[in-house]
Amino acid sequence: MKYKIVVTAALALSLSTLCWSEDKPDAPKFKPFPTKDASAKGSDTPSPEKARPTDTNSSQASFLDSLTDSSVPPNKSLRAHPPTSGKEPMLLLGPKNRPMIDVVVHTYKLDYFDCQGVVAPWFREVLVAELNYFSEISKIPMVDGVLCLVSVANENHLTPGRISVNFFSSNKEMSTCTTGKFCMTYRSVSMILKGNRVFRQYFLSDIGKNVISQNCVTDKGKWYKNSTCYTVEE
Numbered sequence: 001m002k003y004k005i006v007v008t009a010a011l012a013l014s015l016s017t018l019c020w021s022e023d024k025p026d027a028p029k030f031k032p033f034p035t036k037d038a039s040a041k042g043s044d045t046p047s048p049e050k051a052r053p054t055d056t057n058s059s060q061a062s063f064l065d066s067l068t069d070s071s072v073p074p075n076k077s078l079r080a081h082p083p084t085s086g087k088e089p090m091l092l093l094g095p096k097n098r099p100m101i102d103v104v105v106h107t108y109k110l111d112y113f114d115c116q117g118v119v120a121p122w123f124r125e126v127l128v129a130e131l132n133y134f135s136e137i138s139k140i141p142m143v144d145g146v147l148c149l150v151s152v153a154n155e156n157h158l159t160p161g162r163i164s165v166n167f168f169s170s171n172k173e174m175s176t177c178t179t180g181k182f183c184m185t186y187r188s189v190s191m192i193l194k195g196n197r198v199f200r201q202y203f204l205s206d207i208g209k210n211v212i213s214q215n216c217v218t219d220k221g222k223w224y225k226n227s228t229c230y231t232v233e234e
Contacts, residue, residue, distance in 0.1 A: 077136045082125035105178050110153055113150045149168075151163070151178075165191075183207075199219065201215075
């Protein structure tokens with residue numbers, strides 16, 4: 001019995017060293033990706049220490065309801081009517097504005113976390129609905145929102161601390177896009193803080209179709225076409 005305990009402890013220490021060592025900063029390190037068969041149950045995590053803009057559970061309106069004419073393209077994405085609030089905060093983050101769950105993938109510039117337990121279900125609906133609208137405009141395949149990772153930029157990134165929610169259409173696409181390999185289609189929503197408000201910066205690209213799309217949506221649902229939230233003043 002003592003021998004089994006020692007072997008188990010040694011194995012656990014070996015796995016921990018493999019996941020968290022920084023021997024090669026440009027080499028991504030992995031834990032199992034979330035899949036479409038993963039459980040939808042949330043994880044039990046402690047509450048943040050103090051309120052921040054991302055702690056709100058309301059006032060994240062979508063602009064989609066203001067687009068009343070669904071008789072012309074894009075018409076599929078306009079069928080979505082996401083909620084504007086929920087019982088959970090939009091993002092569940094710890095004291096240092098980082099998710100309170102394990103890293104799924106670590107790269108030189110970004111740490112990736114499973115959206116489950118970090119992005120509130122109601123807020124994910126908002127992001128997916130708006131993202132699919134921009135995807136349909138750009139003729140990029142839409143997503144169902146199941147395959148989702150939160151990225152946090154580290155000190156090696158141009159914008160350290162920036163939080164983004166990334167969506168993928170397949171496990172293969174998620175793997176290639178997050179590990180720095182060839183990424184044919186990229187979909188990301190960055191949270192841009194404007195005082196006590198959180199704006200949503202949408203970035204989509206498709207190499208095969210030579211498409212790049214950037215749009216900013218405010219917390220009140222105002223859409224700034226072909227713009228970045230960094231340049232929006234209101």
